[in-house]
Amino acid sequence: MVMADRPEVQTASAPVTALAVVGLAETMLNGLARVPFRKPWQGPSGLLDNLGRSVTRQVIRSFMGYSVSLPIKEFRSMEKILDEICRAVMPPFVGLHDGVEIVDDTIGGVPGIWCRAKASSDAYVDESADKEAIGATILYLHGGGYIGTSPIMYSAFAAALVRHTGAEVFIADYRMAPEFPFPAGVLDAADVYQGLLDRGASAEHLVVAGDSGGGGLATSLVSYLHTRSMPAPAAVALFSPEVDLDLSRPSVMENAELDIIPWNVPVMPYLQGVQPNDKRVSAVYAEPDPDWFPPTFVCWGADEMFRDGIREFAKRLEGSGVRVYAMEEYGMFHVFPILMPWAEASKRMFRALGELSGRHVTPDPAAEQTH
Numbered sequence: 001m002v003m004a005d006r007p008e009v010q011t012a013s014a015p016v017t018a019l020a021v022v023g024l025a026e027t028m029l030n031g032l033a034r035v036p037f038r039k040p041w042q043g044p045s046g047l048l049d050n051l052g053r054s055v056t057r058q059v060i061r062s063f064m065g066y067s068v069s070l071p072i073k074e075f076r077s078m079e080k081i082l083d084e085i086c087r088a089v090m091p092p093f094v095g096l097h098d099g100v101e102i103v104d105d106t107i108g109g110v111p112g113i114w115c116r117a118k119a120s121s122d123a124y125v126d127e128s129a130d131k132e133a134i135g136a137t138i139l140y141l142h143g144g145g146y147i148g149t150s151p152i153m154y155s156a157f158a159a160a161l162v163r164h165t166g167a168e169v170f171i172a173d174y175r176m177a178p179e180f181p182f183p184a185g186v187l188d189a190a191d192v193y194q195g196l197l198d199r200g201a202s203a204e205h206l207v208v209a210g211d212s213g214g215g216g217l218a219t220s221l222v223s224y225l226h227t228r229s230m231p232a233p234a235a236v237a238l239f240s241p242e243v244d245l246d247l248s249r250p251s252v253m254e255n256a257e258l259d260i261i262p263w264n265v266p267v268m269p270y271l272q273g274v275q276p277n278d279k280r281v282s283a284v285y286a287e288p289d290p291d292w293f294p295p296t297f298v299c300w301g302a303d304e305m306f307r308d309g310i311r312e313f314a315k316r317l318e319g320s321g322v323r324v325y326a327m328e329e330y331g332m333f334h335v336f337p338i339l340m341p342w343a344e345a346s347k348r349m350f351r352a353l354g355e356l357s358g359r360h361v362t363p364d365p366a367a368e369q370t371h
Helices: 014-038 047-067 072-098 151-165 184-198 212-227 307-319 344-356 365-370
Strands: 100-107 110-117 137-141 168-172 206-211 235-239 296-301 324-329
Touching (some): 014 047, 014 072, 072 100, 072 151, 100 151, 100 168, 100 184, 110 151, 137 184, 137 212, 151 168, 151 344, 168 184, 184 206, 184 212, 206 212, 235 344, 296 307, 324 344
Parallel strands (some): 137 168, 137 206, 206 235, 235 296, 296 324
Antiparallel strands (some): 100 110, 110 168
16 A cells, blocks of 8 residues: 555645656756766766766655655655556566565554565465575565655565565555654554564564664654563664754755755654654654663665764664664765665675674574474
């Protein structure tokens, strides 16, 4: 389900939606035309990485800038079209490229998709006994600034996680703002987490992961689980997490020209009256404790607007005694592993994540007994 398919969400008419899509195409072409004037060959890596970074930065910045300028009805209609394109393209792509299959499911009343290796065991969806053991079950909360995108749009990145960690990944289709502001997304994530436990997954086998707004949502979920005396997951994995919605740190303006996201980052649709420095939505202001906050892997780019907030968050975790594995990649922007999986920086991140995946997560006992 994409947000436009929810009965509470309004969408634009077909002609208006078509005009919005045409406008998006024109904006992205205009963005591409700017690339040669920004010295795309310069950068911290090889020529191809530098060119790829310049093109990706300009295309995504144009896409995001245009999208957030639309009325919400047009935004949702255009998002649905992109979701339908991804639903046609991504399953065969990840199947051929990563050997990953995509399965629709609903857990705890929340829809989403499973991404798992075609030869993997799945103790919680089907009862196949002729598959390999899985290393972990990842509850993935997709990014999109709390307002946009859908699970299928993240299936390529989820497939990469499957390939590098040996895990299975469930991407939750949680409710988003402005139609469903905080705490709707947190409550949905908690329902999925409880649903996984109800299906027989142990907390020691679960990993909560997310990027951008989904990364911030992941930290909110961990705090929520603590307040409800629910068991914490075995680990947390965060990719450029949006953990400081106050947006008052120097990197927000210093890196505005280098990052992919608009300089006027929209946070009010999600907050709608909640203060941006509230620790429930901005984990950088929380007081984590190693007794309940799991070991955390976090990576981010040195050129992203959220850099300083993520740095402070990682320091706060470490200072509190939480085990932290932090990676800051020079010359990279927001969510670079998702947008540029071929880049050397992304490959380093995947290698590090693969090495760490077996240290804190208990393998699926059902799969072990099968084999």
